[in-house]
Amino acid sequence: MNARRHGRVAIVRVAQRRAALDRSPRMTEVHGGTAPRFRGVRDAFARLFAEHGEVGAAVAVRHRGELVVDLWAGLADRDGGRPWQRDTAALVFSSTKGVTAVLLHVLAERGEIDLDAPVAAYWPDFAAEGKGALTVRDALAHRAGVPVVDRALTLEQVLAWDPVVEAIAAQRPVWPPGTRHGYHVRTYGWIAGELVRRVTGRRFGDAVARELAAPLALELWVGLPEAEEPRVATLLPPPPIADPKARALFDKLAGPGTLTGRALTGPSDLFHYDTMWNRRALRAAEMPSSNGIATARALATLYGALVSEVDGVRLLRPETVAAACHPRSEGPDAVLILPSRFGTGFMLPPTLSTAAPGGAFGHAGAGGSLGFADPAAQIGFGYVMNAMGSALTGDPRATSLVEAVYACLR
Numbered sequence: 001m002n003a004r005r006h007g008r009v010a011i012v013r014v015a016q017r018r019a020a021l022d023r024s025p026r027m028t029e030v031h032g033g034t035a036p037r038f039r040g041v042r043d044a045f046a047r048l049f050a051e052h053g054e055v056g057a058a059v060a061v062r063h064r065g066e067l068v069v070d071l072w073a074g075l076a077d078r079d080g081g082r083p084w085q086r087d088t089a090a091l092v093f094s095s096t097k098g099v100t101a102v103l104l105h106v107l108a109e110r111g112e113i114d115l116d117a118p119v120a121a122y123w124p125d126f127a128a129e130g131k132g133a134l135t136v137r138d139a140l141a142h143r144a145g146v147p148v149v150d151r152a153l154t155l156e157q158v159l160a161w162d163p164v165v166e167a168i169a170a171q172r173p174v175w176p177p178g179t180r181h182g183y184h185v186r187t188y189g190w191i192a193g194e195l196v197r198r199v200t201g202r203r204f205g206d207a208v209a210r211e212l213a214a215p216l217a218l219e220l221w222v223g224l225p226e227a228e229e230p231r232v233a234t235l236l237p238p239p240p241i242a243d244p245k246a247r248a249l250f251d252k253l254a255g256p257g258t259l260t261g262r263a264l265t266g267p268s269d270l271f272h273y274d275t276m277w278n279r280r281a282l283r284a285a286e287m288p289s290s291n292g293i294a295t296a297r298a299l300a301t302l303y304g305a306l307v308s309e310v311d312g313v314r315l316l317r318p319e320t321v322a323a324a325c326h327p328r329s330e331g332p333d334a335v336l337i338l339p340s341r342f343g344t345g346f347m348l349p350p351t352l353s354t355a356a357p358g359g360a361f362g363h364a365g366a367g368g369s370l371g372f373a374d375p376a377a378q379i380g381f382g383y384v385m386n387a388m389g390s391a392l393t394g395d396p397r398a399t400s401l402v403e404a405v406y407a408c409l410r
Contacts (some may be wrong), residue, residue: 028073035068037408044404045071055387056233057083057297059401062304062380076233076246087129089219089295090233091277095371096292096365100192101345106211109320113199117202122198125169134177139191140345141328145173145334149267158267161284165194169276182334185263189289205286215313218284218298223286237274255338263335296382299371307373325361355402356392368395
């Protein structure tokens with residue numbers, strides 16, 4: 001073989017080896033640390049990148065108030081190559097609802113709002129069309145009967161707050177309020193958020209900052225300040241449903257015109273799980289059901305402070321937590337395709353997570369994020385990521401991390 005041919009063969013072989021490496025799972029460097037007892041969570045977290053296609057993510061755990069897991073890895077911006085850092089925050093979608101519920105319980109414990117009083121006691125216009133008797137507690141348990149917004153609205157009107165809450169107040173309910181439950185994908189947040197505004201006199205995001213974020217130094221916002229934009233991970237939409245039969249079934253059950261579809265994409269079919277959520281306007285608005293931005297550490301600390309003392313702060317009394325965890329809605333869901341189970345504002349197992357034990361409470365978000373507390377084990381857990389999964393509930397990445405936490409506690 002002459003030298004020129006030998007050189008071409010060598011180049012081809014090098015290219016083949018590189019292609020093989022590109023196709024094989026790469027080890028992603030995991031940053032941060034764990035307490036010795038929780039090293040198994042690090043292993044489970046590393047597997048997300050090797051086996052589940054994770055792009056960028058973080059997980060944190062508080063145990064008896066102490067931060068025992070604080071890990072991050074991957075890319076905050078895949079296209080730009082920006083690495084995920086310790087202070088990278090991510091959009092957590094409906095995990096925001098858990099934050100909203102915590103705030104309402106803090107206000108209730110101080111006597112600023114009575115969860116068993118009618119919503120209309122604080123928001124008189126809400127009594128229209130037969131909604132006058134609905135209690136705050138039932139509204140937080142997805143029993144209000146207004147899971148969709150009927151009025152046609154522009155995106156600017158929705159993000160401006162007042163037009164959408166006025167539409168909800170004036171609307172006729174889909175079912176008699178309090179008689180059944182159905183997941184209020186976005187309207188949950190506007191109902192709860194308007195109650196917060198009326199009893200505190202503050203914008204919702206300001207109330208979160210003052211009552212929750214400041215006492216615990218949380219990297220958590222509902223209505224992101226512009227100065228914090230550079231730290232936010234770029235969201236990657238979920239992959240489309242590949243199986244034609246599965247796609248057809250989903251369209252039948254949750255397509256345009258169905259109650260499920262209208263709830264998932266409403267108001268006015270404005271919201272889809274795509275790159276729209278990377279826009280400044282979506283991050284800056286206050287949507288207490290949908291657009292919280294947080295680190296995993298913030299979620300773990302928030303939930304940890306509900307079941308134990310964290311840095312001298314405990315947000316709620318045990319009896320308040322016990323009442324919040326009592327099931328208020330369970331069984332067939334009038335909106336979701338699957339049955340669901342809720343306490344007062346919080347998801348409960350198995351809706352929360354099939355790996356979380358009974359007694360745990362918190363909230364998952366579209367695409368995979370999860371925050372929860374376990375009073376018995378005194379656990380606060382947070383997981384955030386930027387590559388959305390396609391599971392409607394029970395993202396396998398979050399499930400594997402929760403399983404790892406409890407394996408470490410055995």
